[in-house]
Amino acid sequence: MDTPLIEFKNVTKRFGRRTILERVNLKIYEGEVTTIIGLSGGGKTVLLKHIIGLLKPDEGNILFRGKPLNGMSKREVDASLTQMSYMFQDNALFDSMTVYENIALPLRETTNLTKAEIDRRVMARIEQTELTDSARKFPSELSGGMQKRAALARALVIDPSIVLFDEPTSGQDPVRKNAILSMIAQYQRKFGFTAIVVSHEIPDVYFISNRILALYGHDIVFQGTPEELENFDHPFKDEVIHSLEGLQKELTGLHSKRQFKLQYHGQMKRRSLRETYCVAVFKLESLDAIIAGMGHESAQEAIQSMGVYIDKHFGAIGGFSTRRSINEFVTVLPYSELEEAEDMLEDFIKDFQEHGIREIWAGAREKAAPGTCVDFTILAGLAQGQPIAEIETIIASAESKQKEIGRLRCAAEE
Amino acid sequence: MELSAKSQSGTESKTAWRLVKLLLSPFTAAGRTAISWVNNSGAAAIFLVLALVKTFWHKQLSKIIQQIYYIGASSTTIIVLVGFFTGMVLGLQSYHALVKLGAQGAIGTLVALSLVRELGPVLTAIMITARAGSAITAEIGVQRISEQIDALDTMRIDPMRYLISPRIVAAIISFPLLTALFDLIGIIGGYVSAVVLLGANAGTYLHRVQASLEMKDLTDGFIKAVVFAVIVSTVCCYQGYFAHMRQDSHGAKAVGLSTTSAVVLSCVLILVTDYIVTSLLL
Numbered sequence: 001m002d003t004p005l006i007e008f009k010n011v012t013k014r015f016g017r018r019t020i021l022e023r024v025n026l027k028i029y030e031g032e033v034t035t036i037i038g039l040s041g042g043g044k045t046v047l048l049k050h051i052i053g054l055l056k057p058d059e060g061n062i063l064f065r066g067k068p069l070n071g072m073s074k075r076e077v078d079a080s081l082t083q084m085s086y087m088f089q090d091n092a093l094f095d096s097m098t099v100y101e102n103i104a105l106p107l108r109e110t111t112n113l114t115k116a117e118i119d120r121r122v123m124a125r126i127e128q129t130e131l132t133d134s135a136r137k138f139p140s141e142l143s144g145g146m147q148k149r150a151a152l153a154r155a156l157v158i159d160p161s162i163v164l165f166d167e168p169t170s171g172q173d174p175v176r177k178n179a180i181l182s183m184i185a186q187y188q189r190k191f192g193f194t195a196i197v198v199s200h201e202i203p204d205v206y207f208i209s210n211r212i213l214a215l216y217g218h219d220i221v222f223q224g225t226p227e228e229l230e231n232f233d234h235p236f237k238d239e240v241i242h243s244l245e246g247l248q249k250e251l252t253g254l255h256s257k258r259q260f261k262l263q264y265h266g267q268m269k270r271r272s273l274r275e276t277y278c279v280a281v282f283k284l285e286s287l288d289a290i291i292a293g294m295g296h297e298s299a300q301e302a303i304q305s306m307g308v309y310i311d312k313h314f315g316a317i318g319g320f321s322t323r324r325s326i327n328e329f330v331t332v333l334p335y336s337e338l339e340e341a342e343d344m345l346e347d348f349i350k351d352f353q354e355h356g357i358r359e360i361w362a363g364a365r366e367k368a369a370p371g372t373c374v375d376f377t378i379l380a381g382l383a384q385g386q387p388i389a390e391i392e393t394i395i396a397s398a399e400s401k402q403k404e405i406g407r408l409r410c411a412a413e414e
Numbered sequence: 415m416e417l418s419a420k421s422q423s424g425t426e427s428k429t430a431w432r433l434v435k436l437l438l439s440p441f442t443a444a445g446r447t448a449i450s451w452v453n454n455s456g457a458a459a460i461f462l463v464l465a466l467v468k469t470f471w472h473k474q475l476s477k478i479i480q481q482i483y484y485i486g487a488s489s490t491t492i493i494v495l496v497g498f499f500t501g502m503v504l505g506l507q508s509y510h511a512l513v514k515l516g517a518q519g520a521i522g523t524l525v526a527l528s529l530v531r532e533l534g535p536v537l538t539a540i541m542i543t544a545r546a547g548s549a550i551t552a553e554i555g556v557q558r559i560s561e562q563i564d565a566l567d568t569m570r571i572d573p574m575r576y577l578i579s580p581r582i583v584a585a586i587i588s589f590p591l592l593t594a595l596f597d598l599i600g601i602i603g604g605y606v607s608a609v610v611l612l613g614a615n616a617g618t619y620l621h622r623v624q625a626s627l628e629m630k631d632l633t634d635g636f637i638k639a640v641v642f643a644v645i646v647s648t649v650c651c652y653q654g655y656f657a658h659m660r661q662d663s664h665g666a667k668a669v670g671l672s673t674t675s676a677v678v679l680s681c682v683l684i685l686v687t688d689y690i691v692t693s694l695l696l
Contacts, residue, residue: 088564106569158569
């Protein structure tokens with residue numbers, strides 16, 4: 001594997017007699033979204049503050065692109081840290097400055113750019129974060145979501161290669177939480193920075209993360225992909241992940257992947273090997289276009305409405321569903337053969353075309369600006385499996401059979 | 415039996431140790447306070463030096479001018495008001511005291527010297543502490559607890575340079591100017607009360623003011639003003655900047671207590687330093 005962008009080697013941090021981090025080892029790779037999860041007060045923010053240089057370790061080393069920070073000259077350290085931006089949990093916007101002044105501050109104070117160039121860059125970020133109408137407002141005049149966007153714009157205005165997000169979704173409702181996570185994922189793809197996110201939003205945060213770091217008992221106990229975390233056997237899973245899953249309301253109200261798997265295995269245990277079941281995979285197409293046309297919150301409302309609609313329809317006939325990725329849902333129909341499932345899907349499609357897609361559209365339009373216009377396309381695929389088969393194989397098979405089941409154009413806006 | 419004797423002697427020694435601790439406790443507390451004072455004084459001195467060193471940076475001028483406006487220009491109304499009534503009271507009191515001795519002619523001397531040497535610098539410093547010093551502590555304190563100062567650090571903007579240095583320099587420039595204004599308005603106030611309202615001789619008053627004031631009186635007053643500026647701005651900025659380090663409270667309460675401490679400490683230090691500086695200058 002490549003040299004990690006940031007690496008902790010046996011980093012220990014104590015405040016007085018209290019040990020916060022103990023011999024922490026971790027690796028963060030370039031161009032990825034890495035999420036640090038753990039219990040409140042477990043040292044996640046302390047860990048993040050070590051990365052940005054606000055705190056220094058009592059023991060151990062922090063390596064930046066393979067070079068230890070404590071072995072670098074002051075100029076080298078400054079050059080490394082200048083590539084980073086930090087988005088604070090409570091935004092830390094200067095309340096006596098307007099949104100424009102807040103975003104312009106790092107450019108005015110740390111560069112020798114001309115006023116015109118600063119203005120150009122600031123306005124570009126303001127437009128990208130959809131804050132054009134709020135540029136002359138003070139932070140106290142903005143909603144929570146807008147303040148987050150202003151903080152994000154300030155973090156991005158210096159074109160950082162690494163952005164650290166300290167609990168960016170705290171205190172937000174499920175739609176806003178997912179809108180902020182979706183915004184982070186979108187900007188990360190757009191600008192290509194490395195994102196390091198501290199979050200409690202399990203499982204929603206998995207959908208945007210390439211890697212997960214689990215902080216537990218002063219140490220990192222897991223580093224890997226969200227899929228690898230599913231198979232991770234450690235007390236951390238019971239004490240942290242499951243408790244957080246219980247506390248968090250997933251956007252769609254569906255089962256988490258873990259709960260889905262438990263239900264799936266429970267159902268399959270009771271089945272004979274020859275019995276069959278079916279899996280349907282639904283997808284909301286062109287999510288990026290929806291985000292671009294209607295904004296993050298509308299897109300999340302659409303996903304939420306879609307999940308609720310699928311659950312309402314198939315839950316009534318014994319099916320159970322989960323959100324598989326940011327815009328994809330999986331439903332298991334445990335007692336249905338393919339032919340029967342096809343009939344069920346036909347009924348669903350008919351109902352969906354008559355009511356469902358309009359519900360999704362109505363949900364999205366609640367948060368969209370008036371007059372916005374986006375096409376909604378929903379795909380669905382069906383596959384049959386037996387208890388002996390791996391669920392992932394059947395899901396992949398259903399995915400490959402996806403076809404359009406509903407489309408709503410702007411004309412339906414009225 | 416032996417065990418019981420041992421336990422009895424143990425209890426006695428514990429009681430004796432408690433008594434010793436009780437007797438020593440005032441000294442321990444005084445010692446802790448003294449150490450804390452020395453620590454804080456040293457830290458504040460380093461804080462001041464760092465802030466002054468960071469003055470010489472090419473983007474500081476606009477921030478210093480902004481702070482001069484805030485600390486200086488915005489304080490003129492209150493300084494004019496307090497200066498005028500201080501002068502009037504001085505004129506009134508000295509008229510009634512001196513008229514008994516038949517020495518009304520000395521009213522101008524008394525008013526001018528009292529204002530320029532003592533009351534001008536001291537009252538100006540106290541008024542600016544109340545108006546601008548408290549606001550400086552509260553503003554910096556809020557910026558500290560809401561992580562705005564940490565945000566500056568993460569943006570590679572030195573908070574000492576950005577927040578502290580302009581305020582201290584602006585105070586050093588503003589205090590002598592406001593003191594001069596206070597002195598002038600105070601002398602006018604004395605004229606209004608002694609001459610206009612009580613009928614003292616106008617020519618004598620103005621002549622005595624002019625004749626009794628020497629250049630040394632003015633420079634001594636300005637030296638005091640500069641010393642007070644350094645004390646007030648350093649104390650107020652320091653209290654706000656380290657509001658989060660208070661042991662007795664956290665958050666908004668810490669900002670409130672830091673603001674109170676800044677005002678009280680500044681006022682006490684103004685009076686103590688006034689005595690020291692006066693005794694050195696005389």
